[in-house]
Amino acid sequence: MKTQVAIIGAGPAGLFLAHILKRQNIESIMLEARSREHVEARVRAGVLEAGTIDTLNHLGLGERMAREGLVDRGLDIRFRGRTIHMDFPSLVGRSVCIYGQQEVVKDLVAARLAAGDPLLFDAEVVRLEGLQSATPRVHYRHHGADRTLDCVFVAGCDGFRGVSRASVPGSAIDLHVRHYDFAWLGVLVKAPPLPDMTYANHDRGFALCSRRSLSVSRLYLQVPSSDRPENWSDAQIWSELHARMFDESGRQVKEGEIFQRDMAQLRAFIASPMQYGNLYMAGDAVHIVPPTGAKGLNMAVADARVLARGIVQYFSGHSRAELDRYSEQCGLRVWKTIRYSAYMTGLLHRFAEHSTFDRGMQMAELEYIAGSEAAQRSIAEQYVMLSDVTD
Numbered sequence: 266m267k268t269q270v271a272i273i274g275a276g277p278a279g280l281f282l283a284h285i286l287k288r289q290n291i292e293s294i295m296l297e298a299r300s301r302e303h304v305e306a307r308v309r310a311g312v313l314e315a316g317t318i319d320t321l322n323h324l325g326l327g328e329r330m331a332r333e334g335l336v337d338r339g340l341d342i343r344f345r346g347r348t349i350h351m352d353f354p355s356l357v358g359r360s361v362c363i364y365g366q367q368e369v370v371k372d373l374v375a376a377r378l379a380a381g382d383p384l385l386f387d388a389e390v391v392r393l394e395g396l397q398s399a400t401p402r403v404h405y406r407h408h409g410a411d412r413t414l415d416c417v418f419v420a421g422c423d424g425f426r427g428v429s430r431a432s433v434p435g436s437a438i439d440l441h442v443r444h445y446d447f448a449w450l451g452v453l454v455k456a457p458p459l460p461d462m463t464y465a466n467h468d469r470g471f472a473l474c475s476r477r478s479l480s481v482s483r484l485y486l487q488v489p490s491s492d493r494p495e496n497w498s499d500a501q502i503w504s505e506l507h508a509r510m511f512d513e514s515g516r517q518v519k520e521g522e523i524f525q526r527d528m529a530q531l532r533a534f535i536a537s538p539m540q541y542g543n544l545y546m547a548g549d550a551v552h553i554v555p556p557t558g559a560k561g562l563n564m565a566v567a568d569a570r571v572l573a574r575g576i577v578q579y580f581s582g583h584s585r586a587e588l589d590r591y592s593e594q595c596g597l598r599v600w601k602t603i604r605y606s607a608y609m610t611g612l613l614h615r616f617a618e619h620s621t622f623d624r625g626m627q628m629a630e631l632e633y634i635a636g637s638e639a640a641q642r643s644i645a646e647q648y649v650m651l652s653d654v655t656d
């Protein structure tokens with residue numbers, strides 16, 4: 266098989282890239298290691314920034330998001346029993362949309378398959394060859410058979426544990442890493458959510474109340490990295506959520522059937538450069554942020570937009586200038602997003618190593634935000650549009 270762009274991975278990065286390229290008449294073949302059912306069922310992020318919403322709409326794929334997504338006009342931060350409310354439209358003129366990542370993935374997969382464009386599931390890429398040559402070759406295994414795919418460019422959209430970054434010689438890539446000692450326990454619940462996205466910094470640890478629909482809540486608790494979802498009884502989850510949300514009466518955070526639970530380790534990581542020869546990497550393959558800023562998915566989409574621009578220029582304008590600058594163009598935005606995600610994480614979590622002095626500083630920062638519209642605007646601006654790129 267042969268194509269212009271071999272896209273490894275059918276997560277947000279790969280799917281957005283494929284759709285943007287298709288609109289510019291550039292052909293690609295997508296190879297996804299897992300099954301369609303698995304990819305569509307993975308519960309992950311839920312917040313779409315303004316630029317991500319616009320991209321879905323420009324692709325003509327925003328119809329279900331418009332119908333089923335929830336416009337999120339602001340966020341609340343609770344601390345010391347008080348609430349800071351930030352109203353996005355009045356602070357920055359735009360809002361975010363809550364629409365589960367797996368719903369975005371379902372929409373993009375369905376549109377790709379409906380158009381008859383190649384997207385192979387159960388096709389695990391095992392090796393990349395000739396990345397520095399004009400004829401890279403992708404080796405993959407499809408339903409137990411070894412196959413190859415020749416291409417002009419390889420797009421490594423294969424997530425944190427993918428094969429792309431592992432194919433770059435260690436001497437050609439720098440890794441910058443921050444480890445956190447805690448994770449998020451996430452649950453999906455059949456119960457009406459709080460009306461606003463609500464983050465809380467409590468002496469017992471961080472908590473977050475988000476939503477998926479008017480009848481499904483998505484709730485998170487900070488837990489030690491060594492914890493396991495099954496260590497928590499439903500009763501413990503509820504009592505901890507009420508306590509951390511300063512919901513003493515227990516009436517605000519509505520309880521219901523917990524029908525899904527997962528745990529995600531918090532970490533920050535960036536690999537640079539994001540390219541090697543004719544391999545270009547996007548999304549979690551080259552950077553991970555702690556989820557406190559709700560940025561992972563949005564960064565992946567922004568990378569896909571920048572990469573698509575370079576590929577389009579190469580095939581239609583016969584210039585490699587944009588592609589050569591791909592990593593440089595993404596780098597500053599990615600670092601700003603890492604900074605924001607680390608800032609929000611530092612602001613809202615309990616850290617075992619914090620002294621009473623550090624805790625005092627955290628509370629003073631929250632007090633400052635509570636009293637400063639300028640500080641609130643800064644947080645809101647980054648929450649709503651940090652991943653913006655111009656096409």
Ligand code: RFL
Pocket residue numbers: 273274275276277278279296297298299304308309310311312366388389390391422423424425426427428527528529547548549550556558559560561562565
């Ligand atoms: P993805 O979504 O991981 O997709 C990569 C795809 O590549 C496939 N793959 C391969 N395919 C072929 N051959 C191989 N050798 C392959 N190796 C891997 C994988 O099966 C997969 O389908 O990366 P992408 O597209 O870069 O998208 C990034 C986002 O998924 C990610 O940033 C966010 O979901 C991060 N994230 C969260 N972000 C938030 O903003 N809020 C959250 O609450 C949130 N929760 C999460 C998360 C990420 C998690 N991970 C990665 C485990 C919860 C979890 C559990």
Ligand code: PHB
Pocket residue numbers: 309310311312475476483556557558559
């Ligand atoms: C979510 O709805 O899953 C969500 C919301 C905000 C975050 C992270 C995840 O910061």
